[in-house]
Structure formats: C-alpha cells, structure tokens
Amino acid sequence: xxxxxxxxxxxLYEKLKMYSTIAGYSSxxxxxxxxxxxxxxxxxxxxxxxxxxxxxKGLGYIS
Amino acid sequence: MSNRVKVSRAxxxxxxxxxxxxxxxxxxxxxxxxxxxxxxCTVCLVGTATPLSxxxxxxxxxxxxxxxxxxxxSFVDQGRMPNFKALMKDGDFRPLQTTMPPQxxxxxxxxxxxxxxxxxxxFDFIHVDPVKMAPYNSMAVAEAGGRPVNVGSWSFPTSxxxxxxxRKGKTFWQMLGDHGLRSTIFRMPVNFPPVKAPGRSLSGMGxxxxxxxQGTFSFYTDHRKDWPAQISGGEIFEVTVRSNRVDGQLxxxxxxxxxxxxxxxLELLEKGRAVSINYDNPKLTQDFVVYVDPKARxxxxxxxxxxxxxxxxxxxxxxxxEFEAIPHVITISSAVRFYLKQLSPKFxxxxxxxxxxxxxxxxxxxxxxxxxxxxxxxxxxxYTHNIPEDAQAFKAGVLSAGEFxxxxxxxxEERSRALDYLLAHPVxxxxxxxxxxVDQGSHMLWHFMDREHPGYVQDDLLKxxxxxxxxxxxxxxxxxxxxxxxxxxxxxxxxHGFAPFYWEVxxxxxxxxxxxxxxxxxxxxxxxEFFSNVDWSRTQAYAAGLNGLYVNLKGREKAGxxxxxxxxxxxxxxxxxxxxxxKDPRNNRSPVSLVVRPHRxxxxxxxxxxxxxxxxxxxxxxxxxxxPLGEFPKAVxxxxxxxxxxxxxxxxxxxxxxxxxxxxxxxxxxxxADLTVSLLQQYGITPPEGLTGKNVLEPKK
Numbered sequence: 001x002x003x004x005x006x007x008x009x010x011x012l013y014e015k016l017k018m019y020s021t022i023a024g025y026s027s028x029x030x031x032x033x034x035x036x037x038x039x040x041x042x043x044x045x046x047x048x049x050x051x052x053x054x055x056x057k058g059l060g061y062i063s
Numbered sequence: 064m065s066n067r068v069k070v071s072r073a074x075x076x077x078x079x080x081x082x083x084x085x086x087x088x089x090x091x092x093x094x095x096x097x098x099x100x101x102x103x104c105t106v107c108l109v110g111t112a113t114p115l116s117x118x119x120x121x122x123x124x125x126x127x128x129x130x131x132x133x134x135x136x137s138f139v140d141q142g143r144m145p146n147f148k149a150l151m152k153d154g155d156f157r158p159l160q161t162t163m164p165p166q167x168x169x170x171x172x173x174x175x176x177x178x179x180x181x182x183x184x185x186f187d188f189i190h191v192d193p194v195k196m197a198p199y200n201s202m203a204v205a206e207a208g209g210r211p212v213n214v215g216s217w218s219f220p221t222s223x224x225x226x227x228x229x230r231k232g233k234t235f236w237q238m239l240g241d242h243g244l245r246s247t248i249f250r251m252p253v254n255f256p257p258v259k260a261p262g263r264s265l266s267g268m269g270x271x272x273x274x275x276x277q278g279t280f281s282f283y284t285d286h287r288k289d290w291p292a293q294i295s296g297g298e299i300f301e302v303t304v305r306s307n308r309v310d311g312q313l314x315x316x317x318x319x320x321x322x323x324x325x326x327x328x329l330e331l332l333e334k335g336r337a338v339s340i341n342y343d344n345p346k347l348t349q350d351f352v353v354y355v356d357p358k359a360r361x362x363x364x365x366x367x368x369x370x371x372x373x374x375x376x377x378x379x380x381x382x383x384x385e386f387e388a389i390p391h392v393i394t395i396s397s398a399v400r401f402y403l404k405q406l407s408p409k410f411x412x413x414x415x416x417x418x419x420x421x422x423x424x425x426x427x428x429x430x431x432x433x434x435x436x437x438x439x440x441x442x443x444x445x446y447t448h449n450i451p452e453d454a455q456a457f458k459a460g461v462l463s464a465g466e467f468x469x470x471x472x473x474x475x476e477e478r479s480r481a482l483d484y485l486l487a488h489p490v491x492x493x494x495x496x497x498x499x500x501v502d503q504g505s506h507m508l509w510h511f512m513d514r515e516h517p518g519y520v521q522d523d524l525l526k527x528x529x530x531x532x533x534x535x536x537x538x539x540x541x542x543x544x545x546x547x548x549x550x551x552x553x554x555x556x557x558x559h560g561f562a563p564f565y566w567e568v569x570x571x572x573x574x575x576x577x578x579x580x581x582x583x584x585x586x587x588x589x590x591x592e593f594f595s596n597v598d599w600s601r602t603q604a605y606a607a608g609l610n611g612l613y614v615n616l617k618g619r620e621k622a623g624x625x626x627x628x629x630x631x632x633x634x635x636x637x638x639x640x641x642x643x644x645x646k647d648p649r650n651n652r653s654p655v656s657l658v659v660r661p662h663r664x665x666x667x668x669x670x671x672x673x674x675x676x677x678x679x680x681x682x683x684x685x686x687x688x689x690x691p692l693g694e695f696p697k698a699v700x701x702x703x704x705x706x707x708x709x710x711x712x713x714x715x716x717x718x719x720x721x722x723x724x725x726x727x728x729x730x731x732x733x734x735x736a737d738l739t740v741s742l743l744q745q746y747g748i749t750p751p752e753g754l755t756g757k758n759v760l761e762p763k764k
Contacts, residue, residue, distance in 0.1 A: 023305060034303075056198055056692070057295040058277030058416070059188055060454040060506065060707065061609055063688030 006032075122552040122745050124495045125543055126174075126251075127536055128167060128268075129502030129711065131560030132158040132721045138533045146541035147723065150555065154763070155727050158719035160734040161559040163659045164610035164677050165715040167268060167502070168202055170558035170735055171252040176232030177739030177754035181665030183232040185253060186673030187608035189691055193620045198593065198607060198692060200277065202253050202269035203228050226256055226271075226426055231669055233751070235739050236260050239493055242748055247490070249481060250497040252558075257430035265429045265438065267497050272448040273397045273417035273425070274316045280453055281414040282461045283311050289409075296455025304410050309353040313366075315386040315395065315417060317344035347386035347395065355406055362403055373403040378473060381444035384417065396423035398444045400473070402466070413461055419447045441484055445477045452503035457706055464525055464706065467507060475500045475535065482539060486546035492746075498539065504532040505561040509709030513563055517702035549725075552745050552760070556738060557720035564710035566647065567687035567701040568654050568680065570606040575695060577641055579604045579634075582695070594693040600624055603634050604675075608691050609712040611674030612638065635660060635675055642678060647700045654684040654700070657714040666755070679714030686712065726760045733759040 008016070013028070020031035056062065139148045150156070162170045162179065164187065172183040180186045190201040204227050230253050236246035240261040248254070250267030257264040272278055280297040284290070287301035302309045322342035324332075332340070351366040361374045364382075371379050379401040386395045397417045404411040419426050421435035421444060428447050429435035438445070451474035457467035475498075482496050508528035510518040540555060547553060574580045575588070581601035582588060590596065594605060599615060599622035606612045614631050617623035625631050639658045647654050657679025661670050680686070688705065689696050711718040722733055730737065736756035743750050744758040 023308065023310075025305065054279070054293075055271075055274075055276035056189060056200060058272075058279050058449065058455060060296065060450065060458070060503075061188060061710075061712065062691045063295050 120492070120552070120746050121490045121547070121550070122493050122554065122742060123490060123543060123547055124493075124554045124556060124742070125540060126171075126495060126497045127501055127555065127557045127721070128252075128497065128499045129505050129559060129561055130533070130536070130557035130721050131505070132156075132719055134529070134561065135533065135721055138530055141530075143530060143534050144537040146537045146544060147555075150540065150544070150553070150723050150725065154553070154723060154725040156721070156723045157728045157731060157733055158560075159556055159722040159738065160732055161715050161718060161720050162735060163657070163664075163679060163715040165559040165711050165713070165718050166609060167558050168253050170720070171268070172230050172232070174556070174558065174735045174739060175234040175236075175251060175254070176230070177235065177736050177750060177756050178232045178667055179665045179736070179755075180667075180673060181661060181670030182667030182753065183230050184669035184672060185230055186661065186677070187611050189608040189611075190673070191607045191611075191613065193613070193616075193623075196594065196621045200269075201229060201608075203255050203271070205271075205275055228254070228256055228258070230254075234258055234260070235742050236262065236264075236493060236495075238743060238748065238751065239746065242746065244492040244746060246493040246495070247485060248495045249485060250478075250499075251495060252497070256427040259430055262491060262493075263429070263431065263434045265435060266427075266447075268449055268499070270419070270428055270448055271426070273395070273419055274314075276416070277449045278416040278451075278453070278455065280416055280456050280461070281313065282456075283309070283410070283412040283414070285309075285410040294455075294459040294461075296453075297459060297461060299461075302410065302412075304355060307355040307357065309355065309410060309412075311351050311353065311412070313349040313351065313384055313386075313397075313399065313414065313417065315347035315349065315384075315397065318347045318386075318388050319344050320388045320393065321345050347388060349384050349386055353410075353412065355410070357407060360406060362406060364401060364403075371401075373401065375403055375406050378402050378469065381418075383420070383444075395425050396420040397425075398422075402462075402470070404462075404466070413456065415446075415453070416448050418444070421445060421447050438481065438484070442477070442480050445481070446474055450499055450503060451477075452499065452507075454503055454507050454707060457507055464508075464511075464520075464522065468525070468528065471500060471504060479539060482542065486543065490547065490551065493742075498536060501529075501532050501536060501557075505529055505709045506707050507709075508532075509561070509563055510706065513708070515565070516563055516708055517565055518704040518706065518708050553725045554738070554742070554760075555721065555723040558735070559711045559715075559720050560718040561709050561711055562682050562713060562717050564685050564703050564708055565683040566654070566685075567703050568684055568690070569687040569696050569699050569701065570612070570678065570690045571693060572690070572695050572697070573645065573699045574604060574606060574612075576699065579638070588695045589697060592692055592694055596695070597693075604638055605693065606678075606686070606690055607693060608674065609686055610677045610679070612642075612676040612678055614638075614675045631675075638676055642676070647684075649700060652681065652683075654681055655679065656681040657716070667753070679716075680712070681714060682717045684713065685710045724760060725763075727763050728759050729761045730757070730759040 016028050020028050025031040138144050162173045166188055168185045168188055169180055172185040176183045185201050187201055189198050191198055236248055237258055237260045239246055245262035247262055248264035250265055252268030255266035255270040257266050282297060282299045283302045285302055285304050290299045302311050323345055325341045325343045328340045354363040361372060363372050366382055369382055373379055381398045381400055384397045384399055398420045399417055400415045402413040404413055419428055422439040424435055452471045456462040478498055508525055510516040510520055511522050511525040512529055581598045582596050583598045584596055587596055602615050603625055604614050614634050615624050616631060617626050625634055642655045642658050645655050655678055659677040661673050737759045740750045740754055740756035741758045741760040
C-alpha cells in the first residue's frame with residue numbers, strides 16, 4: 001500500500017481509470033501493475049542454450 | 064509431352080495470378096533484409112544421358128512414414144485394405160530394409176540420396192557440437208545476419224541471415240533434373256530449405272515453425288498452477304478472465320530489429336557495477352482478445368482485424384497472424400489455429416505452433432519460392448512446420464487422446480486435399496507425396512491396442528485407431544490408383560516400420576554405473592540438463608540423441624579425455640562388448656541387440672562426423688525420455704507409461720518399412736538405397752558413383 005509512487009499526468013490517469021473499469025480490473029493500480037508486468041516480460045528472455053534445448057523438445061522423441 | 068507443356072503453362076498462369084493476389088494483399092513491407100536466404104545445393108551433372116526409350120516415363124511414389132509391413136499384412140488379411148490388397152495382387156510387396164538408426168531423418172535422407180549416413184551426414188534427429196558440447200537439430204541450422212548497426216533500442220543487420228540444410232548428397236530428383244526431367248516433391252523430410260531442381264517442391268519434416276523450433280504450441284489458461292512450470296514442446300501462459308474478457312498474446316520470434324539490455328546486465332547495473340551491457344532481442348508479439356459468452360458456451364476471438372466465433376471444443380480455421388518488427392515497415396506473416404478446449408470452470412485455449420505462412424513465407428519452404436503461394440491459393444493455408452500432428456500437446460495432457468485424434472485428422476485432411484489437387488493434373492515426370500499420419504498415430508495410439516503395454520488404456524474407439532489410420536491411407540492409395548494410368552510406375556513405400564515401446568533405457572545412467580562417466584557431484588545425479596554435472600576429465604564416453612554414443616575424444620570434445628587411435632578404439636571395443644552384454648534384471652532380457660560403428664560400417668566423407676557407436680535396441684526397448692539430452696535419472700530401466708507408446712528408434716532389423724509397386728520386386732530383401740537406384744533406372748539413368756544400391760524394380764512377367 002505504501003510502496004514506491006509513480007507520477008502520471010492527469011489525462012493518462014483518467015484514461016487508465018476508464019479502461020481499467022471497462023477491462024474489469026478492480027483498481028487502477030491492478031491495471032497498471034498488469035500492464036507493466038507485461039512490458040517487463042520482454043526484457044526477460046531465455047538464455048540461448050535453454051532456447052536451443054527447448055526448440056529441440058518439439059520433436060516428441062524426448063522429454 | 065504436349066500435355067506436359069500445357070500443364071506447365073497452366074501452372075505458371077495460376078502461380079502468376081496467385082502472386083498478383085498476394086501482392087495486392089501484401090502490406091508495404093521491407094522483406095529483403097529480414098528474410099533468411101537459403102543456401103541451395105550446387106547442381107553438378109553426373110550420370111549418363113537419358114535413353115530415348117525412357118522418354119515419357121512417369122513414376123508416382125506415395126511415401127507413408129512409419130507404415131509397418133506386419134501390421135499392413137494383418138489389416139489386409141482382415142479385409143480392411145482393399146486397395147493395398149489389389150496392389151499386392153497386381154504387383155508386388157516386400158518389407159523394405161531401413162537404415163541404422165531407423166529414424167526418419169536418417170532413412171529419408173538415404174532414400175533421397177542413395178547414401179548411408181556416412182554419405183549424407185544425418186545420424187540422428189539430434190547431433191552434438193563437441194566443441195560447445197551443445198545439442199542441435201541435425202537437419203538444418205539458422206545462421207545469423209551480418210553485423211548490426213544499433214540506433215538506441217533499434218538494431219539493423221547489415222545483411223540477411225539464412226537457413227542451411229545440413230544433409231549432404233544429391234537427391235534423386237536433382238539427378239532426374241540433370242536429365243531434363245521435372246519432379247513434384249510434396250513434403251519430403253530433410254529438405255528444408257528445398258534443394259533447387261527442375262519442377263516444384265515443398266519442404267516437410269525438419270521445417271521449423273516461426274520461432275525456429277520443431278513445433279511449440281501455446282496454451283492459455285486461468286489455472287496456470289495446475290500445470291508444471293515447463294512442458295516439452297509447448298508453453299503455458301496464464302490469463303485472467305475479467306468481465307468475460309481474456310487478453311492474450313501470441314509470442315513470435317525475437318525481434319532482431321529491437322534490443323534491450325539483458326536481465327543480468329540490468330541486475331549488475333542496479334548493484335552499481337560498471338559493466339559492458341549485453342543485449343537481448345525481445346520477442347515479437349501479437350495481441351488477441353477472447354470475449355466469453357458463458358450462456359452460449361462460446362466465445363468471440365479477435366486477432367487484428369479478424370473475428371471468429373468458436374464454441375467450446377471447436378477448432379478454428381487458419382487465422383492469419385502478423386508480427387510487426389518495425390511498425391508499418393517490416394511485418395512477419397504467420398498462421399495459427401485455435402482450439403477452444405474449455406470456457407469454464409477453467410478457461411483453456413490451445414493454439415498451434417506459429418506456422419511459416421505459406422501465402423507469405425518468411426523462410427524458404429518451397430521451390431520455386433512462389434509454389435507455396437500457389438498451393439495456398441488453391442487449398443487455403445496449411446500446416447508447414449516439421450510434424451503437424453501435435454503429439455507433444457497430447458503427451459503433456461493439453462490435448463486429450465480424442466482431441467489429438469481430431470487434430471491429427473485436420474492435418475490428414477489437408478494432406479488429402481493436396482494429394483487430390485496434385486493428382487488432378489497430369490504428372491510431369493515424377494511425383495512424390497508424403498503422409499505422416501500413420502507414423503504419429505502409431506507413436507501415440509499403440510497403448511490403446513496392445514494389452515501388454517505398461518501404459519495400456521482401454522478405449523473402445525481408440526483401440527481401433529491405428530487400423531483406422533491404415534484404412535485411411537488405403538483410401539488414398541485407391542485415389543492414386545484411379546488417377547494414374549496403367550503405364551505409370553507406382554511405388555508405395557515407408558521409411559521404417561513400428562514396434563511397441565515398453566521399456567526405457569537410461570543409457571547415460573548405465574554408462575555412469577559402468578564407469579564410463581564420472582559426475583562432479585554424485586549427490587546431484589538427477590539435477591541439471593545436458594551433462595552439466597559431468598566431470599569430463601574422468602569421462603570416457605557419453606550418450607546423446609536417440610541412438611548415439613560418443614567417445615570423449617581429445618581434440619574433438621570440449622574437454623576430451625581419450626586419445627584418438629588405439630586408446631579410443633579400445634574404449635569403443637569395451638563399449639560394444641558391454642552394450643551387447645547388458646541385461647534388464649527385471650526380466651532378464653537383453654535390451655541391446657546390435658551395435659553399429661559408423662567409422663567401420665559406413666561409407667563416405669561424413670562417417671567420422673557422427674556418433675562413434677549407434678545403439679540398436681531390442682524389440683520393446685528404446686532410449687529413455689531423459690537420456691538424449693544428457694540427463695541421469697536414478698534407474699537404468701524404467702517402464703514407459705507415456706502415451707508415446709510405439710516407436711522405431713531401435714535395431715533396424717526389427718522395424719523394416721514397406722515396398723509395394725505395380726512392377727515386380729526382383730530382390731526379396733530390398734533396401735532404401737536400392738529404391739533410390741531403382742527410381743533412376745525407371746528413366747534409364749545410370750546411378751552416379753557412390754550409390755551402392757541395386758535396381759530391384761523389374762517389369763511384370
């Protein structure tokens with residue numbers, strides 16, 4: 001509740017408020033949290049070796 | 064001959080119309096820098112000129128992956144295969160000796176080149192880079208583009224990347240092309256990117272999906288916790304149902320035009336460490352929204368400007384998906400099918416692997432390049448990746464057995480439509496059409512028909528699944544026989560047969576027990592993948608891939624410990640003896656019945672580039688699920704309870720393929736390499752030097 005605060009301009013905040021209600025989020029915070037998590041995911045790619053193994057696993061012959 | 068010219072012109076006209084349509088629909092995209100360019104084999108002229116008597120000869124080959132001669136004969140005897148029975152009566156039928164190992168990439172490579180693995184260089188689905196000690200797909204490799212120019216978070220390669228086919232050797236249809244003959248090759252395995260030859264070809268097994276994998280499905284659920292963190296061959300994504308709406312994203316390949324600092328670099332920066340920043344490419348994404356109608360047990364799915372309505376348990380048609388690498392400039396085209404498995408109490412949505420879109424392929428899947436577009440304009444979109452039947456989703460429990468059957472039928476129907484389309488036009492000189500349904504069905508449905516199987520499941524419908532698949536291929540054979548003239552040579556063949564997969568062998572665990580492998584920390588035997596816990600300085604040999612066993616050679620492996628020459632030979636001798644003496648203490652069976660040494664037993668320049676030993680498992684046995692990628696489960700021998708219950712990666716003598724023809728087969732034990740030579744001989748072409756097969760197809764007396 002008393003975590004770090006982020007400044008948003010008023011117009012954006014109003015938009016967030018409107019769309020969070022439309023999308024069924026319980027609060028603006030939940031919506032912002034979800035949106036930012038989604039963005040951060042693209043920073044968190046797998047390492048290339050793991051990716052190679054994962055790609056081979058589509059074969060069916062291995063677990 | 065005049066027919067041939069007319070057909071060819073018609074084909075070009077269709078291709079032209081299709082291409083114009085595609086151009087009209089295409090976004091303004093800048094593709095040259097993005098597209099991977101195929102390195103195509105150089106065509107060199109060999110052999111002798113075509114005798115005039117062979118002119119006009121037409122040959123049709125129906126390739127049925129995994130069709131087994133004993134099962135086929137039993138279904139024929141039961142009266143279920145009238146067209147196969149008629150071909151046996153009118154022509155001939157023999158088991159067809161497969162390769163060692165009897166894996167599809169190996170066997171199909173031998174069929175198409177007439178060479179053993181020493182010649183074509185494919186020893187397994189999985190090869191090992193001994194310098195990096197990393198596994199890789201044996202069939203094709205992706206190569207990075209030129210050094211990029213970076214502008215902020217944007218990155219522009221100075222030249223395009225590429226994909227390279229790793230199979231060596233010249234295909235028989237290239238040899239036919241050298242003699243002015245045109246071939247149509249539909250979904251031949253190990254032909255991605257397709258080699259250049261007169262005629263047309265579409266790549267098959269070995270073709271990646273859009274993210275470069277062998278097939279990675281996606282599964283969206285609001286009960287993510289019900290599933291393991293990672294599953295093989297797929298990814299599970301958590302979604303939330305809010306006000307009857309679900310937001311999801313398709314995850315495409317990395318955007319090579321964008322770069323962000325890696326997580327590790329950011330962590331070090333946060334700690335105030337001065338580091339040189341490493342960058343990763345973020346994945347391309349495409350948003351979709353599902354609007355749930357709980358009362359109707361249906362949902363509307365919106366992706367881009369496309370909307371579709373699906374009922375629960377319903378499959379969508381192909382949906383076009385686009386990934387924007389650079390907004391409004393570079394777009395990568397793909398296609399997916401959705402399956403709305405469940406709306407409530409759990410939301411569950413399956414999405415096929417992202418396909419290379421045949422209408423707008425980002426990688427070279429056909430030759431000429433516009434043939435996939437032509438097929439698409441005639442048949443609609445279709446599966447283009449590796450093996451369409453999604454056995455991994457069934458293995459993971461994402462698709463039930465019945466749902467897997469339905470998905471397999473979608474792929475089968477696409478292939479059937481393609482066969483009808485190809486047969487609707489006169490064969491130019493040579494036609495090959497591939498079906499993979501029997502292979503994947505035999506892998507996944509064996510435990511429904513075999514009461515001896517450890518994973519036997521009683522199911523009144525699916526116990527008849529494999530026979531049904533054979534019946535379906537019988538109807539396809541009937542269609543082919545109707546369409547071709549009596550003067551056309553017809554060959555029906557498979558790359559290997561099938562056997563039950565009752566028992567798993569953890570070969571690396573066995574090597575550990577036998578003292579060939581040492582671990583850094585024996586207390587952590589079961590943790591880590593790809594030999595991460597192996598003490599290479601005390602390791603003589605390791606197993607990788609489905610049948611391969613490698614000596615840890617100095618000068619080849621990253622940390623080799625065995626000196627090439629007499630010392631290495633002694634290790635191989637010791638391994639061969641030990642493998643053939645292996646006993647399963649649970650039933651006193653011998654799990655290994657054959658050891659092949661490529662250096663000794665194969666011919667050709669590639670024979671020393673694969674494993675040092677190929678392990679031939681006895682009927683009922685196969686390497687375990689974990690061993691091919693270097694894991695060490697506790698027990699050496701384990702019962703196989705996976706739905707993947709039939710297999711063929713064993714002693715090749717246990718799993719021959721089939722050979723049927725409307726001619727006579729002169730040798731009672733024909734081989735795949737014989738078939739290559741026999742096809743050339745149909746046109747009077749003397750096989751080039753290095754092909755060891757003999758002609759086995761003779762006119763009927």
